[in-house]
Amino acid sequence: MKELKKTNLKDFKESWTFCLHCAGCYYRGPNIPHNWLELPPPEWSPPQRKCPSFEYYYFRAYTASGRGNLAAVVFDDNDFPITDDLIKVVYTCTSCGMCSEICRQFQPLTAIWALREELVQRGAKLPEPLDRIHANIEKSGNIFGARRQPKALEEIPTTGENIYFAGCTARFQQPEVIKATVEVLKTAGMDVACLGDAERCCGFVAGHDGNTALLEQQATENIAAFKKAGAKRVIVSCADCYKTLKIDYPLILGELPFEVVHVAELFAKLIDEKKIRFTHEVKKGVTYHDPCFLGRHGKVYDEPRKVLESIPGIKLIEMERSRRWSYCCGSGAKVISNCYPEFSTAITKERLVEGKQAADTIVTACTSCFNIMDKAVRKQGMELEVCDLSTLVAEAMGIEL
Ligand code: SF4
Ligand code: SF4
Secondary structure, eight states, X not given: OHHHHHTGGGGHHHXXXXXXXXXXXXXXXXXXXXXXXXXXXTTOOOOSOXXXXXXXXXXXXXXXXXXXXXXXXXXXXXXXXXXXXXXXXXXXXXXOOHHHHHOTTTOHHHHHHHHHHHHHHTTXXXXXXXXXXXXXXXXXXXXXXXXXXXXXXXXXXXXXXXXXEOOHHHHHHOHHHHXXXXXXXXXXXXXXXXXXXXXXXXXXXXXXXTOHHHHHHHHHHHHHHHHHHTOSEEEESOXXXXXXXXXXXXXXXXXXXXXEEEHHHHHHHHHHTTOSOOOXXXXXXXXXXXXXXXXXXXXXXXXXXXXXXXXXXXXXXXXXXXXXXXXXXXXXTTHHHHHOHHHHHHHHHHHHHHHHHHXXXXXXXXXXXXXXXXXXXXXXXXXXXXXXXHHHHHHHTTOOO
């Protein structure tokens, strides 16, 4: 994001004049060549409902195109009034990346993130409770403001080459994901360590809210802790952490002295190497929800499917919107779930209904997606199971959680 300001942004206004307001990114799809250097292949036919904020608010202001126009006028005028309405338009973007997937020439989401960064630098009042979350990260090193190290990590050594970075959501809300991941890796013969008390929030929420200074601070502290722990490989369960560590940290601080892998990638590799062996059949029809930050942003689509298809008894059925056309789970980079709960609930419901049409179990590979979908299923009493990939793998290996 720092890179974005240094490079893309100075050309932003000029390039934005090429936005033809074609509605490709929220309505028509990439049907005309200016979104691409050439016509997209026929299989690049996106779903009917694309941009969650447009589908909910139904004004063009709430699209990538509308927000890009807003960015152009804000960047052009240092005194442009920052009203509550402007903040709402800018912060109701889910950061899902569908618009940039469609409009490859302009990558409009980068303009929205740059606009958020600009607003933070101008001292804008962010939607509640983002300031509180940022204060929690600064004071306690996690988004919840929790003071105590979670029990699930207490038994794990704090030095080693393979460092499991659990992330805030798993650390404080999903101990079963931590246990499943660590036990699967240990059973596969790996030594796994963690950062213990030194693990700090990756900075994802801060970075995607426009507070890139806080993201940089988190990156600096975590990288120092990884080095001190002797990390050669950092393993994450959360798609948000994955995007932040894998893509944003190198943009901010240069090449990392360790590899960053998502558990889905590592599980797939260990299955190939016959180090993960499945001993129990899991008779389930499942569908896989591609997390936006693992799929569209991280381009990891095949590995989680490969893991699922390797489990005896599992039948994988795709949702209508999958892979590059996957739909947001409602978390919306944790901005939507925290600041606009009604909008968030509507998105989650839409995704769960779609999942239920495909199968009785939705599997995901992100603790944030799992968290929001699992809570919604329980609250709404839906007959649908939501699973994290790690717990399903543990079950198929006969690991008791
Ligand atoms: S951002 Fe791209 S797809 Fe969206 S309206 Fe502009 S040119 Fe069309
Ligand atoms: S990132 Fe998603 S919600 Fe935001 S403008 Fe693009 S398509 Fe819409």
